Amino acid sequence: MLTVTDLHVSYGVIKALCGVSFTVDAGQIVTLIGGNGAGKTTALRTISGLLRPVSGKIEFLGQDITRQPAHGIVALGLNHVPEGRMVFANLTVSENLAMGAYLLNDTAKTDANREYVFGIFPRLKERLRQTAGTLSGGEQQMLAIGRALMGEPKFLMLDEPSLGIAPRLVTTIFEKIVEISRDRGLPILLVEQNARLALEISSTAYVLESGHVAMHGPSSDLRRDPRLRATYLGG
Amino acid sequence: MIEFLQQLINGLAQGGIYALIALGYTMVYGVLRFINFAHGDIFMLGAFAGFYVGPAVLRITGLSPSFAAVLLVLPIAMLACALAGMAIERLCYRPLRDRPRLTVLITAIGVSLLLENGGQFVFGASPRSFPELITDRALALPASLGSLATLTITLSQVLVLGVALLLLGGLRQIVGKTRTGLAMRALSLNPTAAQLMGVDLDRIIALTFGLGSALAGAAGILASIQQPSIDPLMGIAAGLKAFVAAVLGGIGSLTGAVVGGLLIGVLEALVVGYLSPTYRDPIVFGVLILILLFRPAGLLGRFQPEKV
Numbered sequence: 402m403l404t405v406t407d408l409h410v411s412y413g414v415i416k417a418l419c420g421v422s423f424t425v426d427a428g429q430i431v432t433l434i435g436g437n438g439a440g441k442t443t444a445l446r447t448i449s450g451l452l453r454p455v456s457g458k459i460e461f462l463g464q465d466i467t468r469q470p471a472h473g474i475v476a477l478g479l480n481h482v483p484e485g486r487m488v489f490a491n492l493t494v495s496e497n498l499a500m501g502a503y504l505l506n507d508t509a510k511t512d513a514n515r516e517y518v519f520g521i522f523p524r525l526k527e528r529l530r531q532t533a534g535t536l537s538g539g540e541q542q543m544l545a546i547g548r549a550l551m552g553e554p555k556f557l558m559l560d561e562p563s564l565g566i567a568p569r570l571v572t573t574i575f576e577k578i579v580e581i582s583r584d585r586g587l588p589i590l591l592v593e594q595n596a597r598l599a600l601e602i603s604s605t606a607y608v609l610e611s612g613h614v615a616m617h618g619p620s621s622d623l624r625r626d627p628r629l630r631a632t633y634l635g636g
Numbered sequence: 637m638i639e640f641l642q643q644l645i646n647g648l649a650q651g652g653i654y655a656l657i658a659l660g661y662t663m664v665y666g667v668l669r670f671i672n673f674a675h676g677d678i679f680m681l682g683a684f685a686g687f688y689v690g691p692a693v694l695r696i697t698g699l700s701p702s703f704a705a706v707l708l709v710l711p712i713a714m715l716a717c718a719l720a721g722m723a724i725e726r727l728c729y730r731p732l733r734d735r736p737r738l739t740v741l742i743t744a745i746g747v748s749l750l751l752e753n754g755g756q757f758v759f760g761a762s763p764r765s766f767p768e769l770i771t772d773r774a775l776a777l778p779a780s781l782g783s784l785a786t787l788t789i790t791l792s793q794v795l796v797l798g799v800a801l802l803l804l805g806g807l808r809q810i811v812g813k814t815r816t817g818l819a820m821r822a823l824s825l826n827p828t829a830a831q832l833m834g835v836d837l838d839r840i841i842a843l844t845f846g847l848g849s850a851l852a853g854a855a856g857i858l859a860s861i862q863q864p865s866i867d868p869l870m871g872i873a874a875g876l877k878a879f880v881a882a883v884l885g886g887i888g889s890l891t892g893a894v895v896g897g898l899l900i901g902v903l904e905a906l907v908v909g910y911l912s913p914t915y916r917d918p919i920v921f922g923v924l925i926l927i928l929l930f931r932p933a934g935l936l937g938r939f940q941p942e943k944v
């Protein structure tokens with residue numbers, strides 16, 4: 402469904418990705434794990450068109466999207482929940498959700514999607530009139546995911562949904578991610594530093610190390626891999 | 637007291653014009669975080685659009701100077717200015733989108749000089765007299781108002797405030813209630829996230845320039861009706877005052893731009909009425925310095941913490 406082939410991305414002279422390839426198939430949760438600065442965020446930003454690669458190819462639903470503008474990629478149904486959530490702080494929860502349906506432009510569908518989002522994150526319904534900036538970190542993450550779901554994505558990319566969130570809520574959010582993927586048959590590319598959690602809910606994992614794929618395979622295998630355990634799972 | 641009320645009325649009429657121009661500064665700042673120093677010159681272009689289009693409209697329609705004539709010329713001038721503003725954005729600012737803000741700022745000053753000198757070249761440098769679109773007169777106030785009846789309220793003042801209010805209401809509606817307005821606000825809060833929602837930044841930024849420039853164009857017409865002598869450098873002072881108004885109200889805030897514009901207009905009128913016209917400009921720019929020193933976010937603005 403999403404195929405990334407030999408992707409090279411640089412920030413000026415800094416090479417952030419040097420030949421990264423991976424695939425996500427329909428209905429799968431695939432995770433991209435790796436330490437700080439490994440290039441995970443860069444990979445997602447390049448896929449969603451926020452960054453231009455030096456070389457390489459990105460295909461979505463059989464279509465080459467490597468040079469498409471970001472708004473065109475969203476229009477194809479590839480949605481990205483960015484690192485740090487990036488909710489619109491001065492807009493209300495309701496307006497944030499409306500922005501998620503910006504391209505949908507269909508009141509009936511927008512209403513149905515809003516109901517679905519409230520079903521998953523009832524808290525958003527309680528906070529509808531509040532500005533997003535007043536929400537807790539966990540609630541903002543729910544809003545960021547809910548906002549992405551408003552547009553009826555065919556594919557979801559999540560960048561560190563556990564970052565800066567109370568541990569209690571992290572579990573909830575990961576359960577919801579699994580639920581969303583199951584309910585909607587939605588393929589998810591999950592970027593995480595919390596490798597333990599990411600390996601638990603994903604079927605396939607890729608380990609990024611300084612811009613290279615260092616390892617990849619079924620998540621259940623990687624969980625038992627001694628080298629990975631030592632580096633990312635704390636032994 | 638009557639004297640004070642009179643200055644207040646004069647000030648509000650002038651302030652309505654500053655408010656319309658200030659909105660353009662604040663809207664462009666909202667989406668691009670830079671001060672479009674060429675914006676005052678769009679106001680001048682609006683005046684010259686009226687200068688050329690006005691007589692033609694009167695001739696073609698056979699209208700005599702009236703509200704109707706103003707209402708016909710106004711949208712034409714607004715459209716011309718919207719196109720000019722969008723062209724400037726497309727040709728001069730868009731190619732510099734990823735450059736340091738200072739580069740864009742210096743470019744804006746260059747564009748401003750180009751419009752002023754180009755204006756002198758095309759329109760001629762000497763002042764022109766603006767065609768009469770509406771015959772200005774003092775309104776006769778009913779004697780039942782008592783001493784208030786001695787106030788002078790002119791037709792053009794009513795027109796300026798009326799049209800300004802109408803346009804401000806329209807803008808509020810667009811920014812507050814429409815999908816495009818929501819996209820504008822989202823873009824000003826977080827352009828990256830807006831893109832991830834499917835917002836075409838180029839399109840929304842162009843629209844923002846179009847809207848802001850249309851309002852400046854309307855201001856150009858309204859100002860020229862009040863003060864029918866126009867010249868290619870008229871945008872400098874008006875632009876600077878409106879810029880002060882936008883900063884006073886809180887750059888980035890639409891309500892702030894309107895409040896700031898009206899305050900600056902009233903302040904000017906009071907200084908002229910009670911002190912001396914000589915002090916008008918020094919006091920207005922003194923206000924700018926005071927705000928920048930003591931309340932850089934302006935009266936209604938708030939500084940968002942920088943994102944990492």
Ligand SMILES: Nc1ncnc2c1ncn2[C@@H]1O[C@H](COP(=O)(O)OP(=O)(O)O)[C@@H](O)[C@H]1O
Pocket residue numbers: 412415416417435436437438439440441442443444
């Ligand atoms: N805007 C940027 N400018 C320059 N270098 C950057 C920028 N963003 C990221 N980098 C560098 O690119 C590399 C990968 O970063 P990133 O993709 O953010 O990693 P991760 O998300 O895995 O923590 C790091 O070395 C980082 O310092």
Ligand SMILES: [Mg+2]
Pocket residue numbers: 441442443484561
């Ligand atoms: Mg990251």
